[in-house]
Amino acid sequence: MPSPVPDRPGLLIRDPFRYSDTTLIVPPALVPCLQCFDGEQTDLDLKAMLVRATGDLATTELVTHLIDTLSNSGFLENEVFERIKAERQHSFAAAPKRDAVHAGGAYPAEIEPLRATMGRYMGAAATAQADGILGIAAPHVSPEGGWQSYRAAYGMMSPAYRERTFVILGTSHYGAAERFGLTRKPFVTPLGETSVDVVLVDWLEQQAGAAIQMEDYCHAVEHSIEFQVLFLQHLYGPEIRILPILCGPYARSIYLGGKPEQDDSVRRFLGALGELAAREQDRLFWVLGIDMAHIGRRYGDEFTARADQGAMVEIAARDRGRIDRVNAGDADGFWDLVQEKRDDLKWCGSSPLYTFLKAVPQARGHLLRYEHWNIDEQSVVSFAGMGFSAA
DSSP states (O other): OBOOOTTSOSEEEOOTTOSOOOOEEEOGGGGGGGGGOSSSOOHHHHHHHHHHHHOOSOOHHHHHHHHHHHHHTTOSSSHHHHHHHHHHHHHHHHOSSBOOTTBTTTBOSSHHHHHHHHHHHHGGGGGOOOOSOOEEEEOOSOHHHHHHHHHHHHTTOOGGGTTSEEEEEEEOSSSOTTOEEEOOSOBEETTEEOEEOHHHHHHHHHHHGGGEEETOTHHHHOOTTHHHHHHHHHHHOSOOEEEEEEEOOOHHHHHHOSOGGGSHHHHHHHHHHHHHHHHHGGGEEEEEEOOOOEEEGGGTOSSOOOTTSTHHHHHHHHHHHHHHHHHTTOHHHHHHHHHGGGTTTOOTTHHHHHHHHHHSTTEEEEEEEEEEEEEETTEEEEEEEEEEEEO
């Protein structure tokens, strides 16, 4: 992404998988040189580009420095990267718990500041007594940016739900398409440690087979479930019981057509999850960690987006059209809208929503709050708080 540091312009590079913990800022003059790292061009091609960019023939040292920096940081596809990747994946697989990787960044890492922050987010809604719902959808955007929608959703939840297993369907930002990431690791936050309903994890693994990636490394870095755990712990205490499921994108359906379940693995998983939902019923409570449209330069659009202004007015209308289909329990109608223009709205939550509507077909939604938020000066994310009850 463009460097956010005013006195250091250029291109900021970081690894969302956190295989590498390095952040680099490549100066503007060197940014075009990155296209040389395509597996086809040579050091001589890179040197020629630098000579043209700088007008200086003495570029050998600069070439070596650029290559070594990218390689040692884990940003080239080579043996260094493969070693770092293998080490990180092995470390997560061997770890007994899933640590709070976003504590200290997206929310406070210290317990008292965190409690104060969560109290500010939730306010009086933390004592709501709403009954009769089977699930909610909350954002997974930074809680500081989306707290009002988080509060709208979690404010629906009654103390009566405390003993249920919370099935958390989170967007897998980095996971494989048409696959679902599971883990048996308890999630840890500064508020304490959850438990995972391992019996249900084991059953899903047995029933859904190749559709599932067990101990999916994406859980190690993903925020869409961690933020939901945080709010659930704030309401019910640290020792909640969860079934965390990361839903990969239904990319094949979006780009090639057809419904997601035309993929054999997806069909098998949706069938298994639907069977689980029907069998367990009131033992479960469904929590969806979803955002909606991603618009603006940060997300590849050629225009600047401002919350609730300009192009975002039309985006809001299209968002609400999709929300209306969700509220009606119309999975097919919802997916038809997602497929329009190959999801040019870039919804970051379409796969968890579709998965939920297929697994719990009796669910009917109601919109509690809808928002836009400028995640930076040129880009907007839309999201909502929703509740679901049985038809």
